[in-house]
Amino acid sequence: MAHAAHHDDHAHHPTGVMRWITTTNNKDIGTLYLSFALLMFFIGGSMAMIIRAELFKPGLQFVDPQFFNSMTTLHALVMIFGAVMPAFVGLANWMIPMMIGAPDMALPRLNNWSFWLLPFAFTLLLSTLFMPGGAPAGGWTMYAPLVLQTGEAFPFLIFAVHIMGISSIMGAINIIATVFNMRAPGMTFMKLPLFVWTWIITAFLLIAAMPVLAGAVTMLLTDKFFGTSFFSAAGGGDPVMFQHIFWFFGHPEVYIMILPAFGIVSAIVPTFARKPLFGYASMVYATASIAFLSFIVWAHHMFTVGMPLAGELFFMYTTVLIAVPTGVKIFNWLATMWRGSMTFETPMLFALGFIVMFTIGGFSGLMLGVTPADFQYQDTYFVVAHFHYVLVTGAVFAIMGATYFWLPKWTGHMYDETLGKWHFWLSTIFVNVLFFPQHFLGLAGMPRRIPDYAVQFADWNMVSSIGGFCFGATQLLFLYVIVKCVRGGAKASDRVWEGAEGLEWILPSPPPYHSFVNPPLVK
């Protein structure tokens, strides 16, 4: 689509659907990843609509509890592994080679394979909805022994997770290999755009964390089918060990989903503040510190399983310590904007929305990190509110901001600025109507992952559901803006944004199919 104008010099390429199946071009694969992520965003979003419809009022209205539990489980798996992570990989594919002055990714065929594993993984996962016994319903965390009661869907769940993991690991290896070996002459590490830096660190987190998840789910598989008892108390195993291994993966995973967002905001804010990023080096070190700390905080997800006091204290202190490098980032963005010549185009609005609302999610995270308080909040809607603030108004808002920021570069057309702003403001209002009341519900004691609740929670649940439906509907506007921009619009200039800095902006919009065949000189 974006490359129609360039097809004439690539007549040997297959056309139609075979072009997309056989492509090894980083831009094509980036488009595939982003389209796949958008599709999954709507599938996972539909599941969230079912959840909010059921919770609109107390009592059981639309779905039976088993199916409700499947919805919470699949909503999480689809959004994490299908929407947010592939969207970041898609952005990396499009932007990293251009940002470092490389013609393509280092391993183009591996790149093709990493993407095309994903549709198979999600076909496996979503096919479980039609199986006897239903889809997995034990929560995305797959805690043993509950998940071992899953019916025929169980091996499908495990293999889907395996395939998603393989895809992520290959994507990560590709990104590291690209940045380490294909930078343009003069592009030293400390000149890399922060989006590239945050992605390198994310890629290392993926390589370190995803194999641990693969190990954990393999143990589930052998416990279920091959008679081992890793997590079965009857055979001398320990179910709590699953939680330790899972969260040893799970907490780095949280940062896998937010570090690239930090990189995006660090690209958008300087552009629209028309000032260089404040504290570049401290941003790099802060990102690396967050990545390191993410490996020694995992048990804060399981403060209530019964740990010695020393363990509770250790994990509380390391958890709260993460606020320091995160605060460095927030203050650097604020300092970047300080006395800048700011304008408020849609990408900047999303970046500002990110900074404000991610900070709200960060603060509720601090509250959860305090062990004695966590004993009250554990498994309530307060946790749901917390991680949706960091993931929806954090990761997803950053991805939307990145889409508006780079869409003119990818397509060569400006998107509809008026509709973009409508999309931002409607999303921001309704996402807060959706998730802010969940703080109150959680503090009042409403447990998460339940299809029915006490009547005292009715009012805020209704408000939350209304916000949910409106937020969901608003995303159709996002889809419309993207499709409209891809199909046409005002011609975008090479630089697109007045304050844009970086190698990707010296290329034409849209960039040639193979950019930087001759590496640019970086001063």
Place this chain on the structure above:
Amino acid sequence: MSEQQRNTMRTVRRLLLVTALMFAFGFVVMPPMYNAFCAITGLSGKTGRETEAQAAAKGVDKGRWVTVEFVTSTSAGLPWDFAPLTRKVRVHPGEVTEVDFAVESHADQSTTGQAVPSLAPNTAARYFKKTECFCFQRQQLAAREHRVMPVRFVVDPDLPKDETTLTLSYTFFRVQDSTVARDAGPTAKQGS
């Protein structure tokens, strides 16, 4: 192959090695490491084992009393009644004490169960040692069999002074017919 391709392949080989090592860490290293950690700290409530001679060597601390309570449960699928004959005993640390548990099967055929102990508070678990226990082996009951099973235990005199009440719980799990041939699991002995 160009210089750049060689460098790329070297990067890829190293990263694949890291991937393999991290998988091994999760799959091979973490479970034994976790069990060892639990054995040292008593984190999982798993209790210890020693001989009567070892227990006698430490002497009896007549100066203090510890209350030991017993609770029992049976997992779903095992039609047994299982109860302690003594609900609680007061013992001196270092004193070997015997208590009895009764189990009765309601099944019409032979059934096999494995008892798994757990001690609360788990910070005290490593000071609770058994010299003899029905949980050391799996128990096979004939149809409708009734059996009284002893446990001989000793509370280590090193038990911290602020621990005055310990609760020992046993859960009987069914050993499935398909897994009878198998040993009770890689870590069962340690857990006994």
